[in-house]
Amino acid sequence: LRLKSADDAAHAIKAMIVRGAPLIGATAAYGIALAMREDASDAALDRAHDMLLATRPTASICAGRSRACATPAQPSARGARETRLGGSRGDLRRRCRDLPPHRRARARDPARGGRKRIRAKLNILTHCNAGWLACVDWGTALAPIYMAHDAGIPLHVWVDETRPRNQGASLTAFELGGHGVPHTIIADNAGGHYMQAGEVDLVHRGHRPRHRNGDVANKIGTYLKALAAKDNGVPFYVALPSSTIDWTIAGRDIPIEERSPTSF
Amino acid sequence: LRLKSADDAAHAIKAMIVRGAPLIGATAAYGIALAMREDASDAALDRAHDMLLATRPTASICAGRSRACATPAQPSARGARETRLGGSRGDLRRRCRDLPPHRRARARDPARGGRKRIRAKLNILTHCNAGWLACVDWGTALAPIYMAHDAGIPLHVWVDETRPRNQGASLTAFELGGHGVPHTIIADNAGGHYMQAGEVDLVHRGHRPRHRNGDVANKIGTYLKALAAKDNGVPFYVALPSSTIDWTIAGRDIPIEERSPTSF
Secondary structure (H helix, E strand, O other): OOOOOHHHHHHHHHOOOOOOHHHHHHHHHHHHHHHHHHOOOHHHHHHHHHHHHOOOHHHHHHHHHHHHHHOOOOHHHOOOOOOOOOOOHHHHHHHHHHHHHHHHHHHHHHHHHHHHHOOOOEEEEEOOOOEHHHHOOOEOOOHHHHHHHHOOOOEEEEEEOOOOOOHHHHHHHHHHHHHOOOEEEEOHHHHHHHHHOOOOOEEEEOOOOEEOOOOEOOOOOHHHHHHHHHHHOOOEEEOOOHHHEEOOOOHHHOOOOOOOOOOO | OOOOOHHHHHHHHHOOOOOOHHHHHHHHHHHHHHHHHHOOOHHHHHHHHHHHHOOOHHHHHHHHHHHHHHOOOOHHHHHOOOOOOOOOHHHHHHHHHHHHHHHHHHHHHHHHHHHHHOOOOEEEEEOOOOEHHHHOOOEOOOHHHHHHHHOOOOEEEEEEOOOOOOHHHHHHHHHHHHHOOOEEEEOHHHHHHHHHOOOOOEEEEOOOOEEOOOOEOOOOOHHHHHHHHHHHOOOEEEOOOHHHEEOOOOHHHOOOOOOOOOOO
């Protein structure tokens, strides 16, 4: 799918054509660049920014950074190849281009950290998808699993189906299968049972924005698995690049953003 | 679907063509009666009994009672219209015929008990299906909901989709819709979120056999919702007819009967 405008970018985020925190962020950043191509005025960029902000909360950080990047230049100069203050069209595109590798580099942090925890034959439960399909490259929750597998450590992944959008069954299982990692798709309901039966050694999952007090807001169903992990003494890790911590809000301020059962 | 033999009955239970504890029990009981029609010998009835026992644990009580009913009569007399000792073909058929009304009567116990707890405008979360489709008549978990709705008490039911077989989405929603009870189908993952948001007043659900120490073994996913209910102080009720308590085992003896993620 080719995204040609800020509207296209907003639609892709809102309709979950792109999903996964890092990929959503990259799409929002490029949305601002696409808006500038059509109209470089402050008003037009603010409109695009607000539109992208209204798609999903995950889009906000990158849309904001991308919008801020245009600010130093006069609107008339934003189409120029180069300006001393930055904010040219070229600057913004470069910023957007740089964002994915920047996030890729960050996304390897959880890979290295998580890799150290994966030492013996392990059964790992994961939920939703936080692999390279979600993260432009590598992934967050899946990255240490790939590194451990590549290092010859025997492991098996219980893949939560992740209703209602089936990101586990359709994306995570697709990724793991392509990488040759042993895995089994299970109904979301089954994770607690496997923990009780001693067949889950750790839970490893990605994240949506994490908050300054340490709370995480994540894919629907995370809470239920966290309760079961606690009840059974199973370690529960959240893998995230540090760049996604939102220092502006504490967890308790998170809006209950998605009330409709079909919009999770 | 017409079940013509014990094999048909066993297949219907095993393939989940019939489901729900009371309906499974009735099908198992009739399975013995169908076996007797073909071959009234002890060996044949024992074979049918063992086959029905091997379908699902839920079938065991009724298959056992039905098999025991044939024991007093000589095999040669089991085809007779009547014997003094019982155990005739007629006795067995009558016993099977009587079983559903007996269970219907019992199934109204939870209806009356549960009805008393439903007094104000309530949001009720339910899982799987334990209505009349599962129970020959009335139902267990749904029965008090029907009675409260008929009494004019305003209520709304969150219907867990109940993966992987979708008994909530396809059966419970079908029943509630036919009865005019307001309801919303939700992903199984969403129940904890609604409890956290204060939108669930009580959890009400059916049961598989309950054990003498009070433990219940129920549809996959029950444990996760029970943990969330506890974490949020939401009352969690199990509705069951007293006839389904299995006094022969304590909860800790329950075999982990269904390891395969596709067989729940």
